Amino acid sequence: MADLANQKRLAAALLKVGVTRVWMDPEKLEDIATAITREDIRGLIEAGTVKRRPKVGISRGRARARDIKRAKGHRKGHGSRRGAAGARAPKKEQWMRKIRAQRKVLREMREEKTIDAHNYRILYRKAKGGEFRNVAHLKSYIAYQKK
Template sequence: MSDLATQKRVAAAVMKCGVNRVRFDPERLSDIENAISRSEIRELVADGAIGAAPIKGNSRGRARIRTEKRSYGHKKGYGRRKGRAGARTPSKRQWILRIRAIRSSLREMREDGSIDRRTYRKLYRRAAGGQFRSRAHMKAHVDMTKGRNE
């Protein structure tokens, strides 16, 4: 068998793929051997004597399984973490989540009548000032001050 390295290189250039992806039909090797110009190689590509192997790519299967497990809290232990807690969920993001929760519960309390408009406004401003750690803390404060007049 003769050396078909030149044909392989030219075929790779014609098909716009890598040399390692070029495949020759074993029954048409004599035709491929005689092809010395790019136009002859193009004809052989059109005939199907020369082809390109499919691109392999990397499987995402394992990555999908890992992501799914992380969605319900697995594979997130201390050994997996790089960076401090503030890097994983920044303090601003924590604040946004907390203030949204507090404000939505304040809205609910105002609508169901457990607090009046004046108290709502007062508590809203206090929440904005960071007085409440959480929804529960805010509700405990409301319950505590219920009897007293603020």
């Protein structure tokens, strides 16, 4: 078989791709070997004897499958963790999630007249001070106060 390195290099330059992305028809290697000028290679490209190979991408299929598993709580064990617990779930984000939920419940209770505006203010300040662990704790505190 003839050495087609020069033809491949010329074809790569004409097709504006790397040498590895040049495809040559294995049945017409004799014709390719006789092509020594850029014009000859252009003719082979037009004839379809020399073509540009498609780009090879990296499949996201496995990554998508892994993300679905992680959404269900799988693949999150000790061996998969990078970073401390405080980095994975920062204290501030935990606080924001908790306080927003509590304030939402307090607003709803005030609108439904379950608590009056005065008690709303007091409970709001208590929530801000971190007195309640969660919404359930807040509700149980309000129920206890009503008795």
